[in-house]
Amino acid sequence: MSPILVFSIIAGYFAMLMAISYFTSRKADNATYFTANRQSPWFLVAYGMVGATLSGVTFISVPGEVGNSNWTYLQFVMGNLVGYAVIALVLIPLFYKLRLISIYEYLKDRFGQKSYYAGASFFLISQTIGASFRLFLAALVLQIAFFDAFGIPFWVTVLITIGLIWLYTFRGGIKTIVWTDTLQTTFLLLAVLISIFVIVDHMELEATQVFSVVSESSMSDVFDWDWRSNSNFFKSFLAGIFITIAMNGLDQNVMQKNLTCKNQKDAQKNIFWFSITFFISTVLFLALGVLLYKYAMDQGIAIPERSDDLYPLLALNEFGILAGIVFLLGIIAAAFSSADSALTALTTSFCVDILDIEKRKGNQKRTRMLVHIGFTILMFFVIVIFNAVNDSSVVSAVFKVAGFTYGPLLGLFAYGLLTSNPVKDKWVPLVCIISPFISVILDWNSAQWFNGYQFGFEILLVNAGITMIGLFALYRARPINI
Template structure:
């Protein structure tokens, strides 16, 4: 593709996002930035959340990972569906009843200030790492499609990308995100559908033959029943449930959008419809992965060694100009949809949870903007570090890290919801720090200690269980009603 064409696509898309930001940030105060004044239509939030949840990880990594692990990722997504039901039926009513801006305020009411700050801090670390991983993928594609042609280094690509995101989020915050996510989800889903159509056309397949080709492929194997495998169905399914609860229900990034709905009922409808759309969208991406590898075999195309580069490589070099344009729109939409909401959520959590900005006598708007800039810089640095050390599929890396960083959050909320015991608040940070350390030691030695067993995504459950046990050890009787 022509570098000028690539640049035109990126600039055009960014101008549309900037226009949305302009029209949605008229009442530019903290209430608008943090909660969108709780006036978001539930169906708009539900559709927009699809793009944010799929992100660059699904858009690039999931189709590429089909070549390594077949359709076993769908086992995880099946668990996701159960997790979303728990969020809708348990967490949404709780957060609306407490009228929260940051969901970690629950921990302050339940346990104390140190537990509250610990939960918020774990979110800040988790979200910074996860969002940076996702944005890394988009920057990598832009590097291959445009910046490499001019010899521009990768760190400049990352810097430009993250500055663009900051520009359209710094004023309107979550109110802008709800609307831009809707646009970005549309582009993302159009990209995968058109990509499938182009591949099918290149391979000379009839529409009626596509289902047969995908379903009969060895790459479409879903279930792995080997108990030693890190993709075993039972542990992957369970991990899907609890990672969804942790990374969505206990994540300020996702829940901040849900809490912009007018009431509890609308937020629950949003979760249920979103989860169905998310599942169907994942099926599309997995089907795309099978078709990508079949095309490469049929056309004798030598694929890149890294699975994350398979889809970008074929889309930009094999499928023609239209497919390349659609792919670029999709990856930019996926990256922006994930990173913009993460940046807004990080700003919200730090301002509300760490700085207690609502009670501050300082210039609240100025402080919020400085925090927004600070997290922009931090994400940039994390992406550069990740690029230097990454040697695995990003989809695996994101969830592996989540197992260690979201585990304490899951343990904290589970302990708070499942019993009425109070804890010695001053010891909670110690418990939450030791839990990931012990989990990492178990994960690193599992093959030797547990007869060849390998932890997969279920390391999250181990981490949460250790946190829960630690809280039980420092508990001291029931709280007063």
């Protein structure tokens, strides 16, 4: 694919995003940026969230990971469905009742100011890392497809990519994101469907044969019952539930979109319909993975050492212009959809939770824009650092990191919702810091200490459990009124 064609695709796509930004950011204020004035149609939010949740990680890593762990990732996604039900039935009513802008404001009401800062800080750390990992994938593909041809270094590619995202989000915020996510989800799903069609055409398969090829492949095995395996069904299913609750229900990035719906009922409908669409979309990506590996083996193409490289390699070099174009549109859509909402959520959380912007004197809009710029720069440096040290499948890395950084958040909210006990607020941040360290030690030594048992995504539950034990230890007796 010629660099000029790649540039034209990127420029055309970005022009559409800028047009949406222009129309959605007119007369925008802080309420528009943070909550979209709570006027978003629920079906628009649900559809757009598919693209944001799938992200570049799903788009590239999930098809590639099929060669390493078959369809066992689907066990995790089954747990996701249960997690989304909990979000819709438990968390959505709570957040709408409290009329929150940032969901971490709940922690201030429940525990105190120190707990509030601790929860918000862990989100800021978690989201910065997760969003940077996802955007790294997109920048890597753009580097291969376009910037390498001109000898442009990777850090410049990252700077350009994240700069484009900043341009169309800095004014309209979450209102712009709700609409751009709709466009990006459309391109993302079209990309996977057209990719499957192109592969089937290259393999000269009849439409009726595709299901048989996928279902009969050994790579389509879903369930792993080995209790020591990190992809064991029960571990993956439970982790899917609680990682969904932590990374979506307790994540300002995702919940900020839900809180733009007109009312609680609309937000709940959004979650249920989104979760069904997300499950179907994941099945499509796993099917694509089986077809990619089969095509490579049939054609004698060497499988890349890194599974993340398989889809880009075949789409850009083997399947022709159409496949290359839709792949680029898909990865750009996936990356922008997750990174733009993350940047907006990080800005919102820092402004509301850390700066308490509504009580600040002076130009609040200017303060918000400076924070937006600050997080843009921070994500740039995290991506560059990750590029220097990355040596594993990104899909595993993202959720592994989340197990350590979202654990304290899950523990805080679980303790707050399941008990009525007050705590010694000033010591809560220390508990939230110690819990991940203990979890890391357990994870590193699990095989040696627990007869070969290896932690998978369920390390999140261990982390949250340690946090809750620490909170119980901080119990503060209520004063007795005489």
